[in-house]
Amino acid sequence: MSVKPTTRRRVHPVDEVLPVPKLAAYGFQHVVAFYAGAVLVPIIIGSAIGLTNEQLIHLINADLFTCGIASIIQSVGFWKVGVRLPLLQGVTFAGVSPVIAIAMANGGGTEGLLYVYGAVIVAGLVTFFMAPYFSKLLRFFPPVVTGTVITIIGVALLPVAVNDAVTNPATHEQDPSNGRWMAYAIGTLLIIVLIQRFFKGFMATIAVLLGLVIGSAVAFVLGDMNFDGTSEASWIGFTQPFLFGVPKFSVVAIISMIVVMLIIAVETTGSVYATGEIVGKRIKKDDIAATLRADGVATVIGGTFNSFPYTAFSENVGLVRLTGVRSRWVVATAGGIMILLGLLPKTAAVVASIPPPVLGGAALALFATVAVVGIQTLSKVDFTDHRNLIIVATSLGLAMLVTIQPTVSEGVPDWLEMLFGSGIVLGAVSAIVLNVLFFHVGNRGQAVAGGPSKGITLDKVNEMSAEDFAATFGGLVQGTPWVVERAYQQRPFADAHGLREAFQEALLAGTTEEQIELINSYPDLGSEDATGTLNAADHVGLSNLEEDEHENIVQLAAEYREHFGFPLVICARETERYDRVLANGWSRVENAPSAERSFAMIEIAKIANYRFDDLVADANPIAAARFGRINDFR
Known part of the structure; x- marks a missing residue:
């Protein structure tokens, strides 16, 4: 009798439970990479709102304790809460400025x-209950909104770091005339930069932590750091819920924090997708909902245990990629370690002893990095659409108004005071509202054709008949029917970029015969009509040639046509100079016919691209005049 062999179900690396020594080692590594960012938030907030050293120790302990709980909830999960991926949770920097503003506005x-x-x-x-519906709200948070807000967060937080950089460690008063404090700040920043430059891997991920340690050690040796507060702190302690009293509620404060949570939700969504790609798991809508529920639960726990809003830490997402360790139980172990650290007031007292200038130097690096992340997000934005430019410029301007001149909040009605009390909140609300106004209300769509008197928007383009579409956009490709028809079939167009892409894709998808037909629709380079005018406006760069130079161009075009049987097409706007046009043309005569056909199609695509820019610029003359060229405003 044969025994059927048992088959073991393959466990995904995310769900793999590693041996205890490995769990402990990898978990501790996550804690070390995370620690500096985790404790900076309560230290910055505590210092800004005037907490005592003892209260600050409680804040640090509460932060670590709830970070641990939040990380376990997210990585282990229960019911529909927690994404069950190696996502380590921490207090978000997005909440720092709003938290300080709320606290200071209330005493x-x-x-x-x-x-x-x-x-x-x-x-x-609110985050917990909106989680299943958040995917429907994502359209209100495109890169132009999230990028603007993240950039504002980084820039608005920099003054906090600067103030710490010039603070006397003994008196905790600002003393910008003393270069000693600035030396600590710049020295700490320099250490972080050098570690990032000369080390890779794990050492690079803990550069901020090492900068804080080395900077503090130097300050201690020079007598500018002491551990007096550590002797009074207990070895073991627990920060009780509602330590400072029963929470109080303000409508404006609540709205401000909800806006922060919405921005955090967008960031978290990005972290989940990034982590899913790293560990090889497909992310579904239910996973996003589970992640945001965990953020909501963790944030409620944070408010209860004297901490702040929570989100996934991107530094640790990068550590998962760096180490290749995909087990979520490693992050759960890191959560357990943080809970233990949160029960050690003596450790928090040591952290609270870091001199403000050293802390300021590290914060300069961290907050500037946040701003750069925002700029990276904005790089995905189509700024040739002037609406996006207005959203970013207006929101950034309002945010800086409040950040640089915080007293402006005193001149607004009471119900607006909180909105104008934080540059981040004002900038975020501005970006969200303007995005809705420009892209979701009324007659949507940038004018993409039609001239200044009757701009044709994308909505109208999407409703056009094939004949109207060909009449409006056929000039981009010399009216060649097969290109226009294929571009038309790609409706509806979400934006001007989508319309442009439709023509580019149609151009390059033609058969050999179709491509030759399209190339033959273009006039010979340098040819003129009966009046002596160049046949194509695209060759305007060749309009000021001397007689012998023009003859050289004509001779080149004639020999090219004789060799290949179709006209020489060059995007003269891009090549610009006569000698370059000539060199480009003669070098192409040496190509094989099939290769040269491809070259010609690429040039045609460039010409169509410039013609499209001209079409949009003509439809938006004010923006075109103001910003110089179409690529600066769409």
């Missing part, structure tokens, strides 16, 4: 924190 210190925790708890609940 500062522990009294102000009560309003912060009330807003945090409500915003966490």
Whole structure:
């Protein structure tokens, strides 16, 4: 009798439970990479709102404790809460400035924190219940909104770092005339930069932590750091819920924190997709909902245990890619370690002893990095659409107005005071509202044709008949029917970029016979009509040639046509100079016919691209005049 062999179900690397020593080692590595960013938030907030050293220690302990709980919830999960991926949770920097603004607007210190925790708890609940529906809200948070807000967060936080950089460690008062403090800040920043330059892998991921340690050690040796507060701190302790009192609630504070949570939700969504790609798991809508529910639960716990809003830490997403360790149980172990650290007030007291200038130097690097991430996000934005430019410029301008001159909030009505109390909140609300106004309300769509008197928007383009579409856009490709028809079939167009891409794709998808037909529709380079005018406006760069130079171009075009049987097509706007046009043309005569056909199609695509820019510019004359060229405003 044969025994059927048992088959073991293959476990995905994400769900693999590693041996305890490996779990501990890899988990501790996550904690080390995460630690500096985790403790910076409570230190910055505590210093800004005037907490005592003892209160700051409680804040650090509470932060680490709830970071651990949040990470376990996200990585292990229960019911429909937690994505069950190696995502480590931490307090978001996006909440720093709004939290400080809420606290200071309500008296500062522990009294102000009560309003912060009330807003945090409500915003966490809102996040939890909106999680299943968030995918429908994503269209209101395109890169132009998220990139603007992230950039504003980084730039608006830089003054906090600068203030720390010039603060006397003994008196905790700003003393910008003393170069000693600036030396600590710049020295710490330099250490971080050098570590990033000369080390790779894990060492590079803990550059900020090493910068803080080395900077603090130098300050200690020079007598500018002491550990007096550590002797009074207990070895083991627990930060009780609502330590500073029962939370208080302000409508404006709650709205501000909900806006922050919406921005965090967009960031978290990006982190989930990035992590899914790294570990090889397909991310579905239910996964996003589970992630945001975990963020909501963690944020409610944060408000209860004297901490702040939570999100996935991108540094640790990068560490997963770097190490190749995909097990979510490693992050769960890291969460357990953080809970233990949160129960050690002595450790928090040591962290609280970091001199402000050293902290300021590290914060300069961190906050500037946040701004760069925002700029990277904005690089995905189509700025040739002037609406996007207006959204970013207006939001950034308003944010800087409040950041540089915070007293402007005193001149607005009480119900607007909180909105104008934080550059980040004002900038975020501006970006969201303007995006809705420009892209989701009324007659949507940038004018893409039709001239200044009757701009034709994308909505109208999507409703056009094939004949109207050909009459409007056929000139991009010499009216060649097969190109126009294929571009028309790609409707509806989401934006001007989509319309441009439709023509580019149609151009390059033609058969050999179709491509030759299209190439033959273009006039010979340098040819003139009966009046002596160049046959194509695209050759305007060749209009000021001397007689002998023009003859050289004509001779080139004639020999090219004789060799290949179709006209020489060159995007003269891009080549610009006569000698380059001539050199380009003669070099192409040496090509094989099939290769040269491809070259010609690429040039035609370039010409169509420039013609499209001209078409949009003509339809938006004010923007075109203001910004010089179409690529600066769409």
